[in-house]
Amino acid sequence: MHAMNDAVPAKHPPAAADQGGRRWRRPPGRLARRFLSGVLLALAGAHAALAGEFPDKPVTIISPFAPGGADLFLRIVAPKLGEQLGQPVVIENVPGAGGILGAERVMHAPPDGYTLLFAPSSVTVTAKFLSANVRFDILKDFTPISLMHETPQVLFVPGDLPVNSVAELIHYAKQRPGKLAYGSAGIGSVMQFNAELFKMESGTDILHVPFKGISPMNTEILGGRVAMGFSTLASVAPFAKAGKLKVLAALDARRLPFLPDTPAITETLPGFRTVGTWSSLLGPAGMPKAIQERLTRAMSAVLAMPDVKRSYDLNYGLIIAGSPADLTRRLQSEIAQTTRIADTAGIRAE
CATH class of the missing domain: 3.40.190.150 (Bordetella uptake gene, domain 1)
Structure with missing residues (x-):
């Protein structure tokens, strides 16, 4: 009689074994999951500490x-x-x-x-x-x-230009296609974008005269050599208060708290979306x-x-x-x- 083998078979394969020349490993168990959770908690703690120290x-x-x-x-x-x-x-x-x-x-x-x-x-x-x-x-x-x-920005014109509203300015420009000019602080400036948007929305033909900054632009508009401009209220307000410039509209979807009696440009041109x-x-x-x-x-x-x-x-x-x-x-x-x-x-x- 042959002696019986009393060994109890292993319930799980070893952590690594050779089967047909290929090695395989047991999927991560609870120990690995605990390690990963610990790493994540440590990172979260470091993140919070970083904010606390900064x-x-x-x-x-x-x-x-x-x-x-x-x-x-x-x-x-x-x-x-x-x-x-x-x-x-x-x-x-x-x-x-x-x-x-x-x-x-x-x-x-x-x-x-x-x-x-x-x-x-x-x-x-x-x-x-x-x-x-x-x-x-x-x-x-x-x-x-x-x-x-x-x-905030505004649309303004010289004090002696015979217009007092955006609608009047559009009418005035359409009677003089290609003869009026707007000033800007330079090519690619916010002022040029808003002026070109004005032309698109109003269907007017107005020339562009770029300057090297706001001050020279305002000087030419004050002198009446340029018919209109788009600029910040802060840069225009002193001249408007002195009656040298006329502010026709706020470049906004609503009236400005600083100029409650001045219309928003969207009251005349509803599709105007100001470049701020x-x-x-x-x-x-x-x-x-x-x-x-x-x-x-x-x-x-x-x-x-x-x-x-x-x-x-x-x-x-x-x-x-x-x-x-x-x-x-x-x-x-x-x-x-x-x-x-x-x-x-x-x-x-x-």
Whole structure:
């Protein structure tokens, strides 16, 4: 008789075995799952700790223009943003190439929340029409943090031009096709986009005279050598109050609180969708979400302060606080709008 084999067969194969020259491994069990859960919890904890520690040194906001003018509202906000963050907020002006140099500086900065971009729409929306040297994609190369404010625009004419409304201006222009001119701060400027949109919506034929900035444009319109312009209310208000210029409409879907008796342009041209002059706060792409959210909360708190609103009101500014998602939607909308106008009007970067 042969002895019986008392060995109990294994219930499970070994962790690794050779079957036909192929090796296989047991699927991860509870130990592996526990390890993975531990890793995820550790990462989540590190993420939260990162937000809790930020910032532990001063934050720099790059203003891509020379001091004064464009960064007026930033200088109202920056000290209060520092109070919210518990660290100083320093403004560094990096002018050049219509704001492109400052934007590129932030694009290449570490995405740690310590280098941010004060971003007017001339940089985020129309820069590619101002210069052929734009090397960034505003939607891909930056992290949206917050909408900030808008500087409302108006349609204005010389004080002695014999029109007193948008309808009268359209009639006047149609009687003189190709003989009137509008001024702008340069090819690809927001002013040119709004003027070309006006031509499209009104069916008028008006020439374009580009200038190197707002001041020389206003000088020529004041002198009556250019018939009309589109600019910020802040740049026009002193001349309008003196009766040297006439404001015919606010470039908005509704009347401005600063000009309650002046019609919105949509009251005459319902399809007019203004290309805005507005600003936002951005960071480099790849910023951790916890830091992005910390900055967004801080900016929202600042823009909700009554004294900040009063300062904005005194300088013809409108607060348009909004989330990163709101900012992204507005960028997408206005980029599509300006692209459509540029294609129709033949606006190309020089």
